[in-house]
Amino acid sequence: xxxxxxxxxxxxxxxxxxxxxxxxxxxxxxxxxxxxxxxxxxxxxxxxxxxxxxxxxxxxxxxxxxxxxxxxxxxxxxxxxxxxxxxxxxxxxxxxxxxxxxxxxxxxxxxxxxxxxxxxxxxxxxxxxxxxxxxxxxxxxxxxxxxxxxxxxxxxxxxxxxxxxxxxxxxxxxxxxxxxxxxxxxxxxxxxxxxxxxxxxxxxxxxxxxxxxxxxxxxxxxxxxxxxxxxxxxxxxxxxxxxxxxxxxxxxxxxxxxxxxxxxxxxxxxxxxxxxxxxxxxxxxxxxxxxxxxxxxxxxxxxxxxxxxxxxxxxxxxxxxxxxxxxxxx
Amino acid sequence: xxxxxxxxxxxxxxxxxxxxxxxxxxxxxxxxxxxxxxxxxxxxxxxxxxxxxxxxxxxxxxxxxxxxxxxxxxxxxxxxxxxxxxxxxxxxxxxxxxxxxxxxxxxxxxxxxxxxxxxxxxxxxxxxxxxxxxxxxxxxxxxxxxxxxxxxxxxxxxxxxxxxxxxxxxxxxxxxxxxxxxxxxxxxxxxxxxxxxxxxxxxxxxxxxxxxxxxxxxxxxxxxxxxxxxxxxxxxxxxxxxxxxxxxxxxxxxxxxxxxxxxxxxxxxxxxxxxxxxxxxxxxxxxxxxxxxxxxxxxxxxxxxxxxxxxxxxxxxxxxxxxxxxxxxx
Numbered sequence: 298x299x300x301x302x303x304x305x306x307x308x309x310x311x312x313x314x315x316x317x318x319x320x321x322x323x324x325x326x327x328x329x330x331x332x333x334x335x336x337x338x339x340x341x342x343x344x345x346x347x348x349x350x351x352x353x354x355x356x357x358x359x360x361x362x363x364x365x366x367x368x369x370x371x372x373x374x375x376x377x378x379x380x381x382x383x384x385x386x387x388x389x390x391x392x393x394x395x396x397x398x399x400x401x402x403x404x405x406x407x408x409x410x411x412x413x414x415x416x417x418x419x420x421x422x423x424x425x426x427x428x429x430x431x432x433x434x435x436x437x438x439x440x441x442x443x444x445x446x447x448x449x450x451x452x453x454x455x456x457x458x459x460x461x462x463x464x465x466x467x468x469x470x471x472x473x474x475x476x477x478x479x480x481x482x483x484x485x486x487x488x489x490x491x492x493x494x495x496x497x498x499x500x501x502x503x504x505x506x507x508x509x510x511x512x513x514x515x516x517x518x519x520x521x522x523x524x525x526x527x528x529x530x531x532x533x534x535x536x537x538x539x540x541x542x543x544x545x546x547x548x549x550x551x552x553x554x555x556x557x558x559x560x561x562x563x564x565x566x567x568x569x570x571x572x573x574x575x576x577x578x579x580x581x582x583x584x585x586x587x588x589x590x591x592x593x594x595x596x597x598x599x600x601x602x603x604x605x606x607x608x609x610x611x612x613x614x615x616x617x618x619x620x621x622x623x624x625x626x627x
Numbered sequence: 628x629x630x631x632x633x634x635x636x637x638x639x640x641x642x643x644x645x646x647x648x649x650x651x652x653x654x655x656x657x658x659x660x661x662x663x664x665x666x667x668x669x670x671x672x673x674x675x676x677x678x679x680x681x682x683x684x685x686x687x688x689x690x691x692x693x694x695x696x697x698x699x700x701x702x703x704x705x706x707x708x709x710x711x712x713x714x715x716x717x718x719x720x721x722x723x724x725x726x727x728x729x730x731x732x733x734x735x736x737x738x739x740x741x742x743x744x745x746x747x748x749x750x751x752x753x754x755x756x757x758x759x760x761x762x763x764x765x766x767x768x769x770x771x772x773x774x775x776x777x778x779x780x781x782x783x784x785x786x787x788x789x790x791x792x793x794x795x796x797x798x799x800x801x802x803x804x805x806x807x808x809x810x811x812x813x814x815x816x817x818x819x820x821x822x823x824x825x826x827x828x829x830x831x832x833x834x835x836x837x838x839x840x841x842x843x844x845x846x847x848x849x850x851x852x853x854x855x856x857x858x859x860x861x862x863x864x865x866x867x868x869x870x871x872x873x874x875x876x877x878x879x880x881x882x883x884x885x886x887x888x889x890x891x892x893x894x895x896x897x898x899x900x901x902x903x904x905x906x907x908x909x910x911x912x913x914x915x916x917x918x919x920x921x922x923x924x925x926x927x928x929x930x931x932x933x934x935x936x937x938x939x940x941x942x943x944x945x946x947x948x949x950x951x952x953x954x955x956x957x
Contacts, residue, residue, distance in 0.1 A: 355690075355700065372684055376683065376685050380709050380710035610939070612695055615887045625703075626712050
């Protein structure tokens, strides 16, 4: 919050368009990504799309965080190596740089740390960091790119995850209709959508869904007023701390692009945004909303769809006779 | 061949750069794609990347014909629904418009016909045409796009496969170093590569690998002089005709971008281009090449890597409450 206030202040001083941001709103507009190291972003983009970071040679970061589909896979839980069913819903990679931590339980402090997880997770990409790095080291174009970008002769997992994280840092979605409204364009959203936003604030959704990402900045118990019924065994933060107080405590997901990131909740059990709004109001706030109010809030939520990252599909450098071969079957 | 001669003649008349094409070479340069219906290409691109054409919601055309990886999956055989092992190596989609027919056994006459196959193949995308069409019909942005492009109120599989084929028609790879050499740039390839090309012609590779795609324009028996040893049960054209003369008769694959489309042959059994050259020379031509000659031909083959299709990753319109849900598990 301190950082944001400083930012707002500095923007006010520069006198540009951002200075028009209503300072009294709990949601702030997303700023375009500041890309300071474009060559890292380009390298990270290749790695994000490269299925050779998986044992099968078939699964890439983009498989479960599909940038054609809101940075998610739009499945209840993901498909991993050998078609294993994942334990939890794949969170969107869009605007993930704004999360206070990564994964639903926050077990990775940074995007860089997160990126290392799926590669070696036996249920996801099922590879090892060593084999992933061996694969990249065998490819002259990758060796050259890492040398140019990181000044290293030998690629390690450290540079690999750093580049992926740099690419992910670029995946922000500014200029949603709601952001344009925040910045002063009164016509950017309809009266119904505005009423939905007012309801969203009035009933208390913004207690957790606030900031530029409209979430992602706190852990909260799922089922605060009323218990959440699910077959999914995930325990949230308690899985890390072992504390009973942390049971079903999950990172509050961002609501940016929520129209694109169905199905909803950590178990992906709800496909309809309207139902999800209803569940949240009842379980977290003890409110039974009317159908009309649910529709208004849903209409507001759809104004949070921002400009999707736009870039040329990366062309990957080919394997060669020295490259370890993928092992999709057995 | 007739078409090509007419084309060459017409180009000679126009007096442009293409007129410099050596008319006595068995390989012709690839011409850039002539896109007459860009709106079909754009729609087809979305469909090509849309995993909602599969039962799981996870597998798209691009999964096995990955345009980041030479239009192939670089696996021995592909991964289908529920991680089923495919029966045959996935051929590249690049320059596939130049094939005389589609699939290794040529069972689809056109790209449009081919596109319908994997969607409903239980071992691949495992969907039905009806469900795929239902999915698209539920999405207003797709309905609108099909209406604009095809003037139809109701999407059918016919327009879906037509649009995918139109996109695939655009996936040609001109301007390889070899094509630049064909067009008169003497320095575009090295002396070793040129020697490799001469060998390629002299020993008879061009009997089958000729034309702009350096293949794709005839069916030939795999193992003409010496039998090809494989565990793969595919019988080629005989699987369609039942004729013994058609056993192991397969469409000659294009050698364009062959550096990118490993592993090789219909069973994907060979990962090294050098080994593949050796096998072909022995089994098809009865020639035992020296290591030096194999290296020269391999060097030539790598000059066939053309400009890869370059385009912005498509953003897919989201599903909604009316969209049938994917069924990845069970």
